[in-house]
Amino acid sequence: xxxxxxxxxxxxxxxxxxxxxxxxxxxxxxxxxxxxxxxxxxxxxxxxxxxxxxxxxxxxxxxxxxxxxxxxxxxxxxxxxxxxxxxxxxxxxxxxxxxxxxxxxxxxxxxxxxxxxxxxxxxxxxxxxxxxxxxxxxxxxxxxxxxxxxxxxxxxxxxxxxxxxxxxxxxxxxxxxxxxxxxxxxxxxxxxxxxxxxxxxxxxxxxxxxxxxxxxxxxxxxxxxxxxxxxxxxxxxxxxxxxxxxxxxxxxxxxxxxxxxxxxxxxxxxxxxx
Amino acid sequence: xxxxxxxxxxxxxxxxxxxxxxxxxxxxxxxxxxxxxxxxxxxxxxxxxxxxxxxxxxxxxxxxxxxxxxxxxxxxxxxxxxxxxxxxxxxxxxxxxxxxxxxxxxxxxxxxxxxxxxxxxxxxxxxxxxxxxxxxxxxxxxxxxxxxxxxxxxxxxxxxxxxxxxxxxxxxxxxxxxxxxxxxxxxxxxxxxxxxxxxxxxxxxxxxxxxxxxxxxxxxxxxxxxxxxxxxxxxxxxxxxxxxxxxxxxxxxxxxxxxxxxxxxxxxxxxxxxxxxxxxxxxxxxxx
Numbered sequence: 001x002x003x004x005x006x007x008x009x010x011x012x013x014x015x016x017x018x019x020x021x022x023x024x025x026x027x028x029x030x031x032x033x034x035x036x037x038x039x040x041x042x043x044x045x046x047x048x049x050x051x052x053x054x055x056x057x058x059x060x061x062x063x064x065x066x067x068x069x070x071x072x073x074x075x076x077x078x079x080x081x082x083x084x085x086x087x088x089x090x091x092x093x094x095x096x097x098x099x100x101x102x103x104x105x106x107x108x109x110x111x112x113x114x115x116x117x118x119x120x121x122x123x124x125x126x127x128x129x130x131x132x133x134x135x136x137x138x139x140x141x142x143x144x145x146x147x148x149x150x151x152x153x154x155x156x157x158x159x160x161x162x163x164x165x166x167x168x169x170x171x172x173x174x175x176x177x178x179x180x181x182x183x184x185x186x187x188x189x190x191x192x193x194x195x196x197x198x199x200x201x202x203x204x205x206x207x208x209x210x211x212x213x214x215x216x217x218x219x220x221x222x223x224x225x226x227x228x229x230x231x232x233x234x235x236x237x238x239x240x241x242x243x244x245x246x247x248x249x250x251x252x253x254x255x256x257x258x259x260x261x262x263x264x265x266x267x268x269x270x271x272x273x274x
Numbered sequence: 275x276x277x278x279x280x281x282x283x284x285x286x287x288x289x290x291x292x293x294x295x296x297x298x299x300x301x302x303x304x305x306x307x308x309x310x311x312x313x314x315x316x317x318x319x320x321x322x323x324x325x326x327x328x329x330x331x332x333x334x335x336x337x338x339x340x341x342x343x344x345x346x347x348x349x350x351x352x353x354x355x356x357x358x359x360x361x362x363x364x365x366x367x368x369x370x371x372x373x374x375x376x377x378x379x380x381x382x383x384x385x386x387x388x389x390x391x392x393x394x395x396x397x398x399x400x401x402x403x404x405x406x407x408x409x410x411x412x413x414x415x416x417x418x419x420x421x422x423x424x425x426x427x428x429x430x431x432x433x434x435x436x437x438x439x440x441x442x443x444x445x446x447x448x449x450x451x452x453x454x455x456x457x458x459x460x461x462x463x464x465x466x467x468x469x470x471x472x473x474x475x476x477x478x479x480x481x482x483x484x485x486x487x488x489x490x491x492x493x494x495x496x497x498x499x500x501x502x503x504x505x506x507x508x509x510x511x512x513x514x515x516x517x518x519x520x521x522x523x524x525x526x527x528x529x530x531x532x533x534x535x536x537x538x539x540x541x542x543x544x545x546x547x548x549x550x551x552x553x554x555x556x557x558x559x560x561x562x
Contacts, residue, residue, distance in 0.1 A: 006367055008451050010460040015363040019375070022356045026428060027381055030393040033403060037396050076301050083298035086284075087291055095299065097543045101306050103482070104535035104542075106489025108509035109528040112516055113309045116316065123312055124304075148305055170284050180286060209386025212491030212509065216516065229388040229492065236392065236496065241401055248389045255384045263377075 038249040041242050049246035054222050062228040066207035069146035073203045074196055077154025085162040102151050111216025114145045137219030145213045150203030157199040161192055194269035201262040208255055317529035320522055328526040335527060337503045338511035346487035349426040353483055357434025365442035382431045390428045391496025394421060417499030425493035430483045437479030438472060445471050478545050485538040489531055
């Protein structure tokens with residue numbers, strides 16, 4: 001069939017050529033320039049730029065906050081996906097559409113509104129601050145806004161898998177005397193693991209690079225609430241291009257590593273659970 | 275829920291159902307609904323008149339809206355042309371490296387927006403590889419609208435292509451092969467057969483691409499230089515107003531972007547509903 005396609009349908013060379021040229025010029029060459037620029041730095045200067053205490057604190061915060069927010073998103077995602085797939089309730093369609101809001105809402109808007117919600121006079125801050133929870137301009141604020149930004153990933157990867165869970169297996173488990181809780185935890189959840197891993201990783205990867213929303217809520221204090229992308233911008237504003245590039249390379253390597261791990265995990269879990 | 279609970283082993287006890295639904299609605303409420311409502315409440319805090327004035331009377335805000343309405347369409351159209359071409363190559367033909375190419379298209383999603391901006395500064399900035407040459411010809415890319423277009427195009431690169439590839443694969447090539455063997459030219463094939471088949475997938479990709487293009491912050495923030503009235507897009511204007519302690523004005527501009535997000539979600543939901551209905555219809559006619 002494929003040979004037939006290439007013999008019959010027009011435009012193979014043109015479309016592939018254009019795709020490769022556009023991908024190369026817009027994506028690959030600029031990314032290569034970043035690595036090239038970093039490679040022109042002598043190694044000790046590169047190492048000095050990426051291993052300052054401030055930079056290390058920034059990586060730790062970026063990775064740590066992303067991990068925590070992705071883990072929270074897994075829990076929230078399972079809950080929301082389960083409810084949306086299994087139950088009927090009023091306004092379900094609207095709730096379902098609202099799940100995607102973090103994809104559609106510009107991150108600057110999310111940052112702006114989250115920065116105003118948790119201050120003492122804000123809608124949520126007025127309840128939380130008296131309880132001693134100072135969420136505004138703290139690490140907690142970073143995690144909260146990252147949870148918002150990554151929220152749809154787990155829900156959307158889980159929903160189709162939950163819909164496809166075989167009714168027969170569930171009924172069989174019930175017939176064989178499993179309690180409902182056993183059926184859910186021993187029979188249904190294991191089939192969700194691959195999707196959960198994917199959802200977690202997507203949410204984590206998104207959080208790693210996030211800038212627009214965090215810059216509004218975190219206060220951007222070096223060593224305390226400064227994430228790696230904010231540090232890159234700070235270095236750029238000092239015209240320290242080489243240092244900015246060095247940190248960007250570290251961030252890129254972490255993101256690409258996550259990407260590779262996700263692909264391997266997906267392949268592995270498909271083999272194990274399929 | 276017409277089946278009696280006891281005979282259906284797939285349903286949970288009512289109290290479990292109620293608790294979980296309440297918890298899920300609580301999560302959506304706290305995480306999404308309250309922030310969304312807050313944007314509009316803060317924007318309209320001083321009344322409709324003041325809201326209208328903050329948006330229309332400020333020359334710099336008007337310039338930011340104009341800039342966003344210029345940059346985003348350019349990025350969307352460029353990525354639209356790329357998306358259709360890439361989907362044609364990947365969904366219709368088999369060639370070595372096809373899987374790798376599909377994976378590479380998603381690459382911009384795993385690049386931090388700040389890094390996406392930075393790489394263009396490294397190439398076109400004054401200190402960049404092409405900086406001296408651009409300067410000699412008196413061309414500005416960084417700290418000017420072309421840089422904004424480049425950075426926006428980079429971050430919105432995958433949207434149309436990744437939406438179209440599965441759609442075109444699902445439709446298959448039969449109709450197109452038939453059209454060609456009946457003598458259709460490439461041009462006719464595209465406008466009469468391919469485009470009508472993929473149009474809803476295309477619209478879907480365009481609105482998602484557009485929402486991201488208009489709302490992009492990190493990448494454009496790095497390349498814009500923040501020259502008020504010249505290189506501030508709407509999201510950058512929001513940040514500037516916020517930093518200048520003009521909270522109400524920041525929320526007014528933000529509310530326009532939130533409105534865009536709601537519109538995007540509305541169209542998206544409509545398209546999904548349409549698709550589901552078409553699928554049901556096809557199944558029903560198939561049964562008969």
